[in-house]
Amino acid sequence: MRINSRLFYRLLCLFIGLTVHATGSSILREAHLGVDPFTSFTLGLSTTFNVQLGIIHIFVNGFFLLFVFWKRKSDIGIGTLLGMVSTGFLIQYISPLLKPLHLSQNVWTMILALTIGVALFSLGTSFEMLSDLGKSPYDSVAPIISDNRHIRYRYVRLTQDIIVAVLAFYFHGPIGIGTLVCATCNGIFISNWRRLLKKTPMYKHHIAPRTH
Numbered sequence: 001m002r003i004n005s006r007l008f009y010r011l012l013c014l015f016i017g018l019t020v021h022a023t024g025s026s027i028l029r030e031a032h033l034g035v036d037p038f039t040s041f042t043l044g045l046s047t048t049f050n051v052q053l054g055i056i057h058i059f060v061n062g063f064f065l066l067f068v069f070w071k072r073k074s075d076i077g078i079g080t081l082l083g084m085v086s087t088g089f090l091i092q093y094i095s096p097l098l099k100p101l102h103l104s105q106n107v108w109t110m111i112l113a114l115t116i117g118v119a120l121f122s123l124g125t126s127f128e129m130l131s132d133l134g135k136s137p138y139d140s141v142a143p144i145i146s147d148n149r150h151i152r153y154r155y156v157r158l159t160q161d162i163i164v165a166v167l168a169f170y171f172h173g174p175i176g177i178g179t180l181v182c183a184t185c186n187g188i189f190i191s192n193w194r195r196l197l198k199k200t201p202m203y204k205h206h207i208a209p210r211t212h
Helices: 003-028 035-049 055-076 076-100 108-131 137-149 153-170 177-197 201-207
Strands: none
Touching: 003 035, 003 076, 003 108, 003 201, 035 055, 035 153, 035 177, 055 076, 055 137, 076 108, 076 137, 108 137, 108 177, 137 153, 153 177, 177 201
């Protein structure tokens, strides 16, 4: 019963993470502030090749999945597959729901959208990581390199996001202040969110690995 209960909360954590992550990206997208580097890259590819964002997300994540499988296949789980399949489609369907909010109507709503969008994006990613059910392939790359090379996670994530942001620019993805903030600060935000989430009762009592 304990194992089933823990699995339930881990799945809940994963679904919260995927939804919050996609909502953060959608807010940035609808505010025309540029989105996180990976979504910007996939949006650029989607426009360039006239393919649905959800399909492009699966294809590009499949490339990163090969790296994860090669380096640390134990990181692959149900969260990896759900992240691959659902994130692009979630952004695709959440974005139109935000249009009535007119997030780009003035500078104040754009500043608010930037703050909330970046916060939700990094929070969602942190929830996905804490579920320990497998991260999206893109989010798995930095922790693997960090562990193998003994470099702090935030610096690896920064480098990864900057490289992908350059690719996004090349493919005419939506680049803006949101992309810059995500590329330079995501590692720090995710590290801080994870530290805070590990202090919550839900994590301590229902998600954290049991010690005997």
